[in-house]
Amino acid sequence: MGEPRYTTSTAFLEALGEAGVRYAFANLGSDHPGLLEAYAQARQEGAADRFPELIICPHESVAMSAAQGYAQVTGQPQAVIVHVDSGTQNLGGTLNNAAGARVPVLIFAGASPYTQEGELPGGRNEFIHWVQDVPDQRGIVRGYTKYDNEIRTGHNVKQVVHRALQIARSDPAGPVYLVCAREVLEQHIEPVRARPETFTPTAPGALAPEVARRIAEALAGARSPLVVTSHIGRDPQAVPELVGLCESLAVPVVESVPMYVNFPADHPLHLGYQWNTPGPNPVLAEADVILVLGSEVPWVPSINRPRADARIFVVDVDPLKERMPLWHVPAEVFARADPGVAVRQVADLVAAGPFDAAAVERRRADVRAEHERQVAERTERARPVNGTITPEYLAACVRAAIDDETIVLTEAITNFAVVSEQLARSEPGTLFGSGGGSLGWHAGAAIGAKLAAPGKTVVSLVGDGTFLFGVPSSAHWVANRYQAPSLTVIFDNQGWKAPKLSTLAVHPDGVAAANDDFNVRFTPEADLPGIAAAAGNAWGRTIDDPDELPAALKEAVDVVRAGRSAVLAVHLPSV
Template sequence: MSPQRRLTGAAAILYALKSAGISHLFVNLGSDHPAFLLEFASQSHEDLQIFTSPNEMNALSAASGFAQITGCPAAVLVHVECGTQGLAGAIHNVSKGRIPVIILAGTVPITMAGEIPGSRNEYIHWIQDVPDQRAIVRQYMRYEHEIRRPHNAAQIVLRALQFALSSPQGPVYLIASRETLCEDFDETDTQVRSLREYGKNTAVEPIGLSPTAPEELTNVMLKAERPLIVTSYCGRSIRGFEALKAVAELLAIPVHENAPIYNNFPTTSFLHQGHQWNGGGQLPALAEADVVIVIDADVPWIPAQSKPSQKARIFHLDNDPLKEGMTLWSLPCERRWKCDSPLALEQLCASIRGSPVLGQAETRERIGGRTSYLRERFSQRRSALLRAEAPAHDGRVTVPYFMSRLREATADVRVVGLNESTTNLGNVADHFHHRLPLSLIGSGGGSLGWYSGGAVGASLALRASGRLDDLVVAFVGDGTWLFGVPSCAYWMAKKYETPFLTVIWNNGGWASPRNAFLRLNPGMAQSNQTEGKLSDRVMTSITPSPAFGKIAEGAGDAWWQVVRSNEDVDETCKKAIQAVREEKRCAVIEVVLDSV
């Protein structure tokens, strides 16, 4: 038998992370972490790549971006309750987006007279003492716990990861005192088994449809005249994207993406019905549908703006059909199933192919007629999008025009877009022309500022996957850009060689709260001309405009350019792409739009 080693609590945690396949750890360190720093200095954890993030929200957003691209969780280590609060809105995003991450935090020492190693020896240890540190994030977590002794640290880490990776996925949070992290112990048989038998402590297997459900849904879909699929995050995996595509193409069923977190369906397909977030009015495909299949959607429609016919038959497939993290939610439907959508759609596809009804003349005629109808609708929609991309006669830049030129400039490049464009979410999604899975992703939630850390994490994920030539592009509003702590993110991108392109839609303010105000007070829109600029009066103006490019340049040597007219767009896109791909520098394009 090999001699037993002595491990600290910190070492046990790191070994457990590695045994579970965690490869990336983002850290923001403090006085609770000496035992971790000792492990880092020992360089005995080479399989675990460690990245310093000067801001906690950037760290968790980077872990999110990494997990969203790879499907594998990353880890984040922060400093006591202060660092936990520093995670800020990223906690909301990974929770609402069901993104698997493991968050670790120290606590202040639990002794104060030097009784054991790690005891309090700094004044801040009293100041940072709170009654219930875990309560800060408890309602957002799939699992949270305290590691009280180092002997079972590995067991608790592996248990936390079971929750993070079991459907519905999400974040987990563990804390440990400085004494626990510093305490060393003989590596026992229990400890060794916990690490070596990770394969016996894995996530719950994905659940498919119940035995009778595929046939039931098959019969409904084969008989439908105007079926429709609505989704928000079925495309969170390549398997889900491809399974949805297979079912839709088999029966010529149109697909609508409502408030999508991931791109779920090729926008170049005649079956694609577009995207909606806020506004847009009644979706024709939803109004005319006699059968609606909702698959992985938190907000399949906003009833005040767009809703199905009262006669429509509605079915719901979701890994979280009860929306357990929402207090007010309802989707009246005939049947709902808690299931893994890729597996369920594969079951459904097999059932459809095996149905004798599929080959009947009546069915083929119905599918053929629907195909012709949808091709004509797609042609009309594509013509409308092309008209929107036309250059403005006065030379001012619009989002559709810029997107069309960026699309042309990246025609030979595989682009991974991060869409946090707030009021321009739809413009980016509609004019991006993405057709591959995981080409355009969002934060998963509603807390702005994810894009910057997310871009660093996505870049690291692409590197780990061997996709070194992909171009990461973050699309953001001017207000959102400021939320992203850019001074930290561009520094991280420079240090860890993860350059990305940022496109800032600068409309001079926060259009989202202004628009929300006008939806309830539409008459105020007219007061712009008589009582001064409305954005200034309702405090949604960002004027004077910050020098966005200078901030990025100062933090991470980013290349930057301001675009004010159509004639500047092509050359700017060319130089920005060159800066990222050839010079390995971040690039920032500030696109000046009409001011709100």
């Protein structure tokens, strides 16, 4: 077998391990012989633990979503390995999700060999090497990545990898992309040393003292202050800091398009959620001072906006949303800071400064009363209607079937608001959304979340369209192979409701509305649980009787906790 070889591939995989990357989610191709040889050699030497564990994913979107899910739960970046341009393209919208969720992921793709006459090991020897040679492979992802680069030599490969991960982890975090040709991956080099501790991410930024004081004074002097947030819960430790600030002044919180637990739903200062709100939110409309604390879409201004004289302050690691071509909030201050750090600064100033204690207590009582009214209203909606299962009833039954530590992945799209309201999660780090606009994230993310937290139950709440977008045959095969079981509950309305609602919003009196002609129904119906059963030995069932729902959910949860994935499709009123 010859002498052991140390190559660029060896150094690349070592660098990932040195950086704390636990898994490499991979869809392999003709550009990866160097990596496969390095893995085989390491296993033969009994030293494979210095590399990330290779998780084989038969579809790239599953690999990317799995890496994102792991990183969302742990905060630690993971790696994705894909095949040249085709594998990169097959990542598709999952890049949108990782970028939108600000999640660190390192994507590595090979590149077509750059020699063809046998000049170097790894040169072109298959017809596909010409077909997959494109002018700008890195350009495929440049609109969604923070950084892209080509590894040109093994001598500095570790520096390039550690720099890429340093950028990926620095706020605003996001995916990075590296490419490398086969000849470079096969390069025989001396062992490469690195100092990963010198590639730490940028430290969290704080508010300028005068800005922190201005925000604190505005909140303390407000008649009707409000915090709007979407993702401060990305850092679970920031949530109790926000609770402390809000309790000191009785400031209510509204979560707008939340992808995390940003504020405990059972707290009396929690005043609900905003998604595609059909009309003005009275809480937002009454506020005279609004702190937008980490939010891409704090409200939809054409439908739901603050009053004209409201004082607005925007605090985020990316307060201007620099990668969004069209975005504006009419704020008097835009401050670049870590939301958790900023909250602590403002809270300290509030505690030291004067405020009207009697007014705060009156507001506290008013907000508590509104919170209780909202809870009672949501509870009243959580029941079947005329013998059919409603989304509200389904979400409420899921809440009863799981515990506070269960990790919930929310991707039910037209039922986003229902899931938020009825699940009412209060434990930070137990609710995650994709962060972007590409559907099917849950399928891979559930695998990553389970690998990140093997002692916890993982539950995905999805629509039937979303379930199919997740490439369930691939995802459930991976989950079965790597013992990463989860429960998927399908809000099954037998079609795509989102395009129908969008059409009705623009053409409420149009022909499509008059004729109920939207081209969104899934007929004939597919056996969705059957896909998971066939591909991944999952437990599967479809129900439409509300009386059967609690027992079916209990059985499904028990199956997952015993080590087997489960898919429960629940028929709702048809789209």
